[in-house]
Amino acid sequence: MASEWITTTIGEQVTLQRGIDITKSQQRPGIVPVVSSGGISSYHDTAFAKAPGVVLGRKGTLGTVFYIQEDYWPHDTSLWVRDFHGNDPRFVYYFFKSISSDLLALDVGTANPALNRNHVHPIVVDWPPLPEQRAIARILGALDDKIQLNRYMNHTLEEIARALFKSWFVDFDPVTAKAEGRGPFGTNAETASLFPAEFEETKEGSIPKGWRVGTAGDMVTAVGGTTPSTSKNEYWIGGTIAWATPKDLAGLSHPVLLGTDRKITPEGLKQISSGLLPAGTLLMSSRAPVGYLAISEIPVAINQGFMAMHCDKGFSNYYAIQWLRENMETIISHANGTTFLEISKSSFRLIPAILPPEPVVKKYSEIAAKLHVRIVANVKENKYLADIRDALLPQLLSGELRVKQAEQVIEDM
Numbered sequence: 573m574a575s576e577w578i579t580t581t582i583g584e585q586v587t588l589q590r591g592i593d594i595t596k597s598q599q600r601p602g603i604v605p606v607v608s609s610g611g612i613s614s615y616h617d618t619a620f621a622k623a624p625g626v627v628l629g630r631k632g633t634l635g636t637v638f639y640i641q642e643d644y645w646p647h648d649t650s651l652w653v654r655d656f657h658g659n660d661p662r663f664v665y666y667f668f669k670s671i672s673s674d675l676l677a678l679d680v681g682t683a684n685p686a687l688n689r690n691h692v693h694p695i696v697v698d699w700p701p702l703p704e705q706r707a708i709a710r711i712l713g714a715l716d717d718k719i720q721l722n723r724y725m726n727h728t729l730e731e732i733a734r735a736l737f738k739s740w741f742v743d744f745d746p747v748t749a750k751a752e753g754r755g756p757f758g759t760n761a762e763t764a765s766l767f768p769a770e771f772e773e774t775k776e777g778s779i780p781k782g783w784r785v786g787t788a789g790d791m792v793t794a795v796g797g798t799t800p801s802t803s804k805n806e807y808w809i810g811g812t813i814a815w816a817t818p819k820d821l822a823g824l825s826h827p828v829l830l831g832t833d834r835k836i837t838p839e840g841l842k843q844i845s846s847g848l849l850p851a852g853t854l855l856m857s858s859r860a861p862v863g864y865l866a867i868s869e870i871p872v873a874i875n876q877g878f879m880a881m882h883c884d885k886g887f888s889n890y891y892a893i894q895w896l897r898e899n900m901e902t903i904i905s906h907a908n909g910t911t912f913l914e915i916s917k918s919s920f921r922l923i924p925a926i927l928p929p930e931p932v933v934k935k936y937s938e939i940a941a942k943l944h945v946r947i948v949a950n951v952k953e954n955k956y957l958a959d960i961r962d963a964l965l966p967q968l969l970s971g972e973l974r975v976k977q978a979e980q981v982i983e984d985m
Contacts, residue, residue, distance in 0.1 A: 583693025789921030797874030807840030
């Protein structure tokens, strides 16, 4: 530990305050984030605290820490830093991130987890001087900023793919333009030639001439999965085969699956009729809840909470994932169940679908594939950056690793 660091308490360095209760009915439309123990939960028209802010989960979800860069309203389920006592706010955020597991041990709740600020303030810690704080925050912040930029880029890329799909296959903009004697905006002559210049009436309404009405079953082959018996160690112990549950998709920032929490053995895989699905398989959670979506970038086996799509009928996974998004309300309306809604494969296969000719689907898929490749690259880079950040965080915050050393690590990346 460097000599300029001091031994102090959390309460001597920052003052935590319980958040202010505000119900949804009390909130008015606005852009001010309401920050609860799970992060930004809603928006209001009035701020209670000035930015930058650091918010901790106080009730329900403990160990969560959020850095807020705009004026905000700290919810009653949170603790917020009322006074930084001259310390760097972003360093304080990373400090609390580094002790998040310790905060869990301070749970004083009975039915629900709860964190009392009076139990946090007395904790003895080693604390760096302000210049060191700023240097630490700069290093870790640069990694987080790059992660956030990649996420923003991915959201933009996803919106492009989604907007193009909606224009071509939902609103039929190129067909309308040609029917009205206009050139389709943003579409070159070669692409425009793939679309007809008139519509025809069908049982599903007016669709481009030459396209047909079919079902989801005409577009993809849907298969399900299984959970190998958890009482048989030979199915699980030492497993190396990725096995997905809907939980693996729940926390994804983007519809890209790179790994799973649990693995199974080859013996476990034999218990799953759909077997090992290849990379590129489109996954949709079919229950609890219906509608999580992702394209798996790894070979994967699935449990019974999924419907996996084999895109083997001329419709790519890039086309199919957008079709699923656009038709999710219809898909959910075909689900049933008492404990929770579930969409069966038989019900899914019968959902009506407008099926464009293969050349149009191929052209869209070529464009979407390029966008997807960039999205996957950004997701992989974010994982790499997060791994580095998480490795540096405890070492920097404990003083074990000096700033100069951390900078060298990043330069060598």
